[in-house]
Amino acid sequence: MNRRERNPEVLFQLALDGDRSALARLLSMIEQGGDAARVVGRLSYPRGGHAYTVGLTGAPGAGKSTLTSAIIGHLRKADIEVAVLAIDPSSPFTGGAILGDRVRMQDHATDPGVFIRSMATRGHLGGLSLATPEAIRLLDAIGRHWVLVETVGVGQVEVEVAGKADTTVVVVNPGWGDSVQANKAGLMEIADVFVINKADRKGADETRRDLEQMLDLSDIPHGEWRPPIVATVASAGQGVDELWDVVGQHRDFIVANGELERRRRFRLREELREIVARRLEQKAREICTGDRWDQLTDGVVQRTIDPWSAADEMLNPVSA
């Protein structure tokens, strides 16, 4: 590939043919937003619909990267291709240049069946909540049908992004309570599966009882999915087979009862609503600037026009 290639249509064709650096460049376009990102979206959309996404979230240090790496190993033994998006809303670094503790995943860096990408946001209008589903659709379109979405923390953005996967895995540790206190309710709400990682440490049993009790309290109706709790020691590969079995059970469950379709439909509606809201926001920023804006605010200050009428005049080309 020409290293300076910037045409998304050319890059898309190259990515379809397996060119990883073309794929990386398309993902950068999605991160950066703008017109190129929209072209990528238009190219991806008709080819998608086959990927299944698994979100992994939990407090920093819970061992998500090690667990993700272990899951990749598990899938690769069965010759299943996989893509990983590592979402870090707090980091200005992207593109895998600085992967931090994700270095363990580099075990798989030379495996063509594995694609790992760290994502942050660089000016994408709507940020990661819009860039992430777009990135997943691109991976889907070029034939990566298992996408793991790992988020680095348990803040609002991370939980939101992770909760938009088809199956969401919440990773905790023995004695988890303190580290996620601030967003326990948010994590309970999005979890389809709980993992107690580092389960060889003291307090694993108490943590299981703690989770079971919270699930009892959340009063899940009969016939609904109750998140199973899986114990793992990811660094030793323990419990990963069972975890993946449980993820498969959840998938079968939500396919069978129509929940997967409802979830995806709901997410697309939310995404569309978000796009509309962001576009109007941008519109407002564009409107509230420039000569015409200055003239009208001067008019308001000098009382030749009232604020509401001034807003009408500003909005005229928009609301006409």
Place this chain on the structure above:
Amino acid sequence: MNRRERNPEVLFQLALDGDRSALARLLSMIEQGGDAARVVGRLSYPRGGHAYTVGLTGAPGAGKSTLTSAIIGHLRKADIEVAVLAIDPSSPFTGGAILGDRVRMQDHATDPGVFIRSMATRGHLGGLSLATPEAIRLLDAIGRHWVLVETVGVGQVEVEVAGKADTTVVVVNPGWGDSVQANKAGLMEIADVFVINKADRKGADETRRDLEQMLDLSDIPHGEWRPPIVATVASAGQGVDELWDVVGQHRDFIVANGELERRRRFRLREELREIVARRLEQKAREICTGDRWDQLTDGVVQRTIDPWSAADEMLNPVSA
């Protein structure tokens, strides 16, 4: 006045002639927002520009109402007319029906030179941050040239509303730290004058030192206004004369150096920006509903259209 009168132009004329219930009705229109509110705004605007607003804010229980009542008494002795807006974003009650601890102000209820009004928000698009300046403009237009704006708490909304006055008075008590911990920085930022009310209680000196120290730390440039600290015992009328003197000094200061004009200009620009943003928000809500919205989201779910193009189609009548 005909009790059923609903024409804002008729009501405005009556209010100009001193009819208090017409004024109360116009303020209700502003609270409720909508077309009538905008008519009131258009009527008020050209007649304004004479009122000076003093904001009073502080933690619940700090004695703001007692202090406001004492200030009213001080102004009435000099035969100055005054209007008070008591802003309570947390209350669904308005119009002075339930005044809570503002009952002390009822001392002035029968005085035609005093107009007291409790304001909350009932569906006003943009809430109190837009209704309050509109209410002030109305009071200004009908000839109330001193407007006291009292807010009930130290939350984000209260601080924002209070901070939009020409002179902002922050009321604290001895040992104030704990009660306003959450928003100390916000209060420091808006204060033009500090009042230590209930200054006869233990800890008044420490509180003054505390405030002076924070002012030292905030590193006010030479020649800028440094908020004075006034001790009052509002329930006994002590310190109120001094407080009003200091408010007058602040007024003279910001008139002389052009700061008053800058503040007002800035506030009007902010208000106009807010109106534009709110109108676009409403537009987004209107857009993301109805048959066309359903059809387009169905199209996105069925992959006959990508989300960005669907958003384009939804926005077409807006952005054309």
